[in-house]
Amino acid sequence: MSERVRVLGYVAAGLCLDRVVGPAVWRLIRRVLESPAETRRLAVASFCAGICATVAAIGAFARVQASEPAWLSGRNFQCKVPSVDKEGAVTGNFNLRNVYDLEMQERIRADVIEEMAIKRTSVTVRVPATSANMGPGFDCLGMALDMWSELTVSRANEFSIEASGEGSDQVPMDETNLCCMGVRKAFEVAGEAVPPLRYVCKNRIPFARGLGSSSAAIVAGLIAGLVLTGHKLTCWGEESLLQLAAEIEGHPDNVSPAIYGGIQLGIHTGKRWMSERVTVPAGMQVVVFIPETIGKTSEARAVLDTEVSRNDAVFNVGRVAWLVNAFNMQRFDNLKFGAQDRLHQPQRADRVYPHLYPLVDAATTAGAAAVFLSGAGPAVLALTSGASGDIFAQREKERVDTSVAKAMLSASEESGFEGQVFITQPVETGAHVVHAEPNFSNRLLRYRGDV
Numbered sequence: 529m530s531e532r533v534r535v536l537g538y539v540a541a542g543l544c545l546d547r548v549v550g551p552a553v554w555r556l557i558r559r560v561l562e563s564p565a566e567t568r569r570l571a572v573a574s575f576c577a578g579i580c581a582t583v584a585a586i587g588a589f590a591r592v593q594a595s596e597p598a599w600l601s602g603r604n605f606q607c608k609v610p611s612v613d614k615e616g617a618v619t620g621n622f623n624l625r626n627v628y629d630l631e632m633q634e635r636i637r638a639d640v641i642e643e644m645a646i647k648r649t650s651v652t653v654r655v656p657a658t659s660a661n662m663g664p665g666f667d668c669l670g671m672a673l674d675m676w677s678e679l680t681v682s683r684a685n686e687f688s689i690e691a692s693g694e695g696s697d698q699v700p701m702d703e704t705n706l707c708c709m710g711v712r713k714a715f716e717v718a719g720e721a722v723p724p725l726r727y728v729c730k731n732r733i734p735f736a737r738g739l740g741s742s743s744a745a746i747v748a749g750l751i752a753g754l755v756l757t758g759h760k761l762t763c764w765g766e767e768s769l770l771q772l773a774a775e776i777e778g779h780p781d782n783v784s785p786a787i788y789g790g791i792q793l794g795i796h797t798g799k800r801w802m803s804e805r806v807t808v809p810a811g812m813q814v815v816v817f818i819p820e821t822i823g824k825t826s827e828a829r830a831v832l833d834t835e836v837s838r839n840d841a842v843f844n845v846g847r848v849a850w851l852v853n854a855f856n857m858q859r860f861d862n863l864k865f866g867a868q869d870r871l872h873q874p875q876r877a878d879r880v881y882p883h884l885y886p887l888v889d890a891a892t893t894a895g896a897a898a899v900f901l902s903g904a905g906p907a908v909l910a911l912t913s914g915a916s917g918d919i920f921a922q923r924e925k926e927r928v929d930t931s932v933a934k935a936m937l938s939a940s941e942e943s944g945f946e947g948q949v950f951i952t953q954p955v956e957t958g959a960h961v962v963h964a965e966p967n968f969s970n971r972l973l974r975y976r977g978d979v
């Protein structure tokens with residue numbers, strides 16, 4: 529229709545309203561006003577009924593639209609649809625696309641619940657290494673690293689455990705192994721007795737060096753047990769897996785990034801553990817010095833003072849806030865102030881890990897953005913900026929991680945505390961199932977392990 533015809537149509541409609549419909553409506557209103565009271569009431573009731581019928585018709589039309597994706601047909605009507613957000617609060621003002629999304633979410637959630645409720649005969653879980661504390665964030669801050677251990681648990685005729693890789697000659701080979709403790713806890717939560725199980729552990733996380741090998745074992749065991757039993761925990765609003773893991777480990781700084789990935793800030797509210805993701809600056813690289821000798825967390829905790837001065841508390845409060853802010857703002861230049869600490873590093877360096885500050889100094893001079901003891905040590909971790917990705921595929925001039933690594937190695941030789949250096953990066957992904965029998969996935973859902 530041309531623009532001129534449309535304008536003429538509007539003018540004709542206006543004239544018709546003005547000359548015909550308007551006077552007719554006024555005549556009708558006058559006749560109603562002049563009629564007896566009973567007729568007037570009837571007219572008002574009919575008018576209201578007409579309004580209600582019109583609203584109902586519009587509502588029905590909107591529902592029909594909601595049953596198909598509105599964006600497919602090019603329609604996107606606004607209507608109020610209540611929805612529940614992560615914290616359980618009701619929000620509204622959704623358009624029909626959201627209505628469709630909510631329906632899809634419900635279907636996917638129903639499928640997940642159905643998938644997870646199946647008992648399984650075998651499951652393989654992968655869990656990342658983690659570096660706790662990150663300087664001042666003692667017992668509350670931690671980061672997941674791209675180094676993964678893998679645990680397979682299968683139903684069997686009798687208990688057996690097989691371990692290969694890091695610390696395989698040192699980890700307990702009986703039911704005191706933390707993987708078994710995790711599985712046991714999951715069966716307890718599911719209300720089932722633990723059947724005979726076969727454990728196969730591929731340990732790639734260095735054992736007892738401050739890279740969260742114990743937390744990885746706990747988290748792997750818990751997830752494996754939950755998958756075997758088909759027991760679903762509440763995530764939203766309760767973070768039940770975090771509660772179980774932190775209860776066994778005692779603090780959330782390793783288990784939280786092991787479960788959720790990325791950098792996590794964990795606190796206890798007085799009722800339960802909570803954890804929030806902190807931004808990982810783009811391209812951040814990680815250089816870890818891993819000494820040859822092990823250092824158990826229990827021993828590195830035993831050397832700490834039980835009381836701290838107000839000055840030291842104030843020092844750490846400021847530093848941890850500064851560090852989290854530097855991560856969120858992606859300010860590599862601010863990281864070094866944020867990584868300073870007085871709560872545990874000076875005591876540990878003085879009493880058990882004399883290599884710490886020589887390595888911190890060497891890595892800082894070589895260009896590291898921040899350097900700290902990884903977890904309870906003895907590993908030392910440096911953060912560097914640079915292009916993320918494979919070391920063979922990146923331009924040398926964009927990387928400082930290799931010069932930091934070399935500086936840490938020579939400082940370690942000088943301090944007589946020898947070891948290896950590992951260049952890696954943070955991972956946003958936490959623990960995940962890589963295989964299960966019977967397999968996950970049918971219909972709508974595919975998991976990354978189901979290839």
Ligand SMILES: Nc1ncnc2c1ncn2[C@@H]1O[C@H](COP(=O)(O)OP(=O)(O)OP(=O)(O)O)[C@@H](O)[C@H]1O
Pocket residue numbers: 658660698699700704705706707734735736737738739740741742743745782823824825826902903904905
């Ligand atoms: N499957 C397991 N893998 C690793 N450690 C285990 C396992 N089962 C039990 N352990 C015990 O956990 C302890 C190692 O954990 P520890 O907390 O000392 O080091 P980490 O977890 O590697 O470092 P950090 O907690 O400082 O990051 C050892 O005493 C070891 O016997």
Ligand SMILES: N[C@@H](CCO)C(=O)O
Pocket residue numbers: 660661666667668779781782825828829872903904
């Ligand atoms: N926050 C812990 C990490 C090791 O589990 C510590 O430093 O002792």
